[in-house]
Amino acid sequence: MTTTVPSPRPYLRVLPAPVSPYYSPSFASTSPQSAPLHTATMSYQQERFIAELAVQRASILTQKVFFEKAKGTVSKDDKSPVTIGDFGAQALIIQAIRKNFPNDEVVGEEEASSLRQDKDLSAEIWRLVKDIKLDDAESDSLLGGPLASEESMLDAIDQGNSPGGPKGRIWALDPVDGTKGFLRGGQYAVCLGLIVDGDVKVGAIGTPNLPIDDTAPIDSNTGAQQSATSGNGVLFSAVLGEGATSRPLTSGVLAPSKPISMRPVPDITQAVFCEGVEAAHSSQGDNAAVAQRLGITNASVRLDSQAKYCSIARGAGDIYLRLPVKKDYQEKIWDHAAGDILVREAGGQVTDIYGARLDFSKGRTLAANKGVVAAPKAIQDEVIGAVKAVLKL
Numbered sequence: 001m002t003t004t005v006p007s008p009r010p011y012l013r014v015l016p017a018p019v020s021p022y023y024s025p026s027f028a029s030t031s032p033q034s035a036p037l038h039t040a041t042m043s044y045q046q047e048r049f050i051a052e053l054a055v056q057r058a059s060i061l062t063q064k065v066f067f068e069k070a071k072g073t074v075s076k077d078d079k080s081p082v083t084i085g086d087f088g089a090q091a092l093i094i095q096a097i098r099k100n101f102p103n104d105e106v107v108g109e110e111e112a113s114s115l116r117q118d119k120d121l122s123a124e125i126w127r128l129v130k131d132i133k134l135d136d137a138e139s140d141s142l143l144g145g146p147l148a149s150e151e152s153m154l155d156a157i158d159q160g161n162s163p164g165g166p167k168g169r170i171w172a173l174d175p176v177d178g179t180k181g182f183l184r185g186g187q188y189a190v191c192l193g194l195i196v197d198g199d200v201k202v203g204a205i206g207t208p209n210l211p212i213d214d215t216a217p218i219d220s221n222t223g224a225q226q227s228a229t230s231g232n233g234v235l236f237s238a239v240l241g242e243g244a245t246s247r248p249l250t251s252g253v254l255a256p257s258k259p260i261s262m263r264p265v266p267d268i269t270q271a272v273f274c275e276g277v278e279a280a281h282s283s284q285g286d287n288a289a290v291a292q293r294l295g296i297t298n299a300s301v302r303l304d305s306q307a308k309y310c311s312i313a314r315g316a317g318d319i320y321l322r323l324p325v326k327k328d329y330q331e332k333i334w335d336h337a338a339g340d341i342l343v344r345e346a347g348g349q350v351t352d353i354y355g356a357r358l359d360f361s362k363g364r365t366l367a368a369n370k371g372v373v374a375a376p377k378a379i380q381d382e383v384i385g386a387v388k389a390v391l392k393l
């Protein structure tokens with residue numbers, strides 16, 4: 001990692017432990033304005049820290065909505081908890097970005113125009129958002145403290161309207177990725193990635209329903225047994241060239257982190273592959289045909305959201321297949337930016353079905369790519385070979 005960071009560094013306040021690869025007690029300081037770190041070094045430590053803290057704070061909101069309103073929802077009103085979680089988390093995260101990096105742009109999944117028409121819903125979201133804070137006052141104030149008003153919440157949501165593109169600093173934000181999993185009571189993720197001049201540099205993902213233990217086996221029911229007190233939930237992050245980590249999600253100061261990496265796959269027939277639960281989002285038939293071609297006999301692990309990227313990055317699975325269902329669907333950058341850097345920093349490769357790297361410079365979508373294939377570097381070519389054979393590319 002980069003060691004040329006000037007002191008003081010206000011950002012890296014975590015529970016004391018020597019395990020974080022980028023934690024240093026010398027970083028402790030007082031004001032976030034005192035060291036514009038991202039101009040002093042290109043190591044993106046400040047961005048990583050703020051992203052982690054912002055995702056952690058937003059995850060407090062999504063967990064509240066999950067346990068109070070969403071889990072197992074089957075009524076016609078299914079959209080409402082998702083809407084509340086989405087808008088609320090987007091407002092909180094954009095506020096944190098604006099506070100710390102006021103010149104950066106955000107490509108967020110949500111926009112507030114419909115919310116401005118629905119005063120009752122807006123008021124309901126504001127009632128929730130105004131009380132969400134990290135229970136460490138210093139960490140919370142680093143993110144800007146509470147939003148000032150319902151109007152400032154709506155303004156924050158609207159600031160997710162960047163068109164994206166090849167130049168500048170652009171955050172890709174999916175406040176609740178995997179909304180179907182969120183409603184089903186399964187996996188969902190709060191995802192934030194920083195793209196600089198078209199290249200992902202930083203990623204942070206909160207997965208409130210994944211087990212903390214990186215070595216815990218996953219299956220398609222992982223997350224279904226969550227309760228408000230079961231204490232699960234993981235915060236993943238990565239910086240280009242500096243590795244990937246996981247740590248437990250907390251409600252205050254960041255917990256100590258551990259490095260994570262993909263596991264070696266000496267025998268591809270023993271690999272575990274992940275895919276989405278929703279058949280409309282990736283072709284489960286084609287995914288299965290690729291697995292069969294590779295000689296994989298294990299059943300797929302179906303998980304909603306970028307929890308798939310997280311799971312393979314920590315070695316709880318090996319391959320993520322997202323083969324297209326609709327030829328003309330363009331994947332959204334917020335569905336992949338954070339996961340892409342996490343897997344690559346954990347020793348993996350993330351490509352489209354042709355084996356090309358995902359191109360985050362094309363605007364709000366991955367217009368130059370089709371589908372996603374992620375695997376440890378050593379086996380990626382073999383997996384892509386099978387994908388091309390199955391899809392007759």
Ligand SMILES: Nc1ncnc2c1ncn2[C@@H]1O[C@H](COP(=O)(O)O)[C@@H](O)[C@H]1OP(=O)(O)O
Pocket residue numbers: 177178179275276277278280281282303304305306325326329331335
């Ligand atoms: N036809 C499609 N192909 C691939 N992904 C899709 C498709 N339709 C929607 N999605 C996106 O898949 C993401 C969830 O992925 P997963 O199934 O892996 O959990 C959602 O963000 C969703 O976007 P949206 O929220 O706009 O519907």
Ligand SMILES: [Mg+2]
Pocket residue numbers: 174176177178334335
């Ligand atoms: Mg999404």
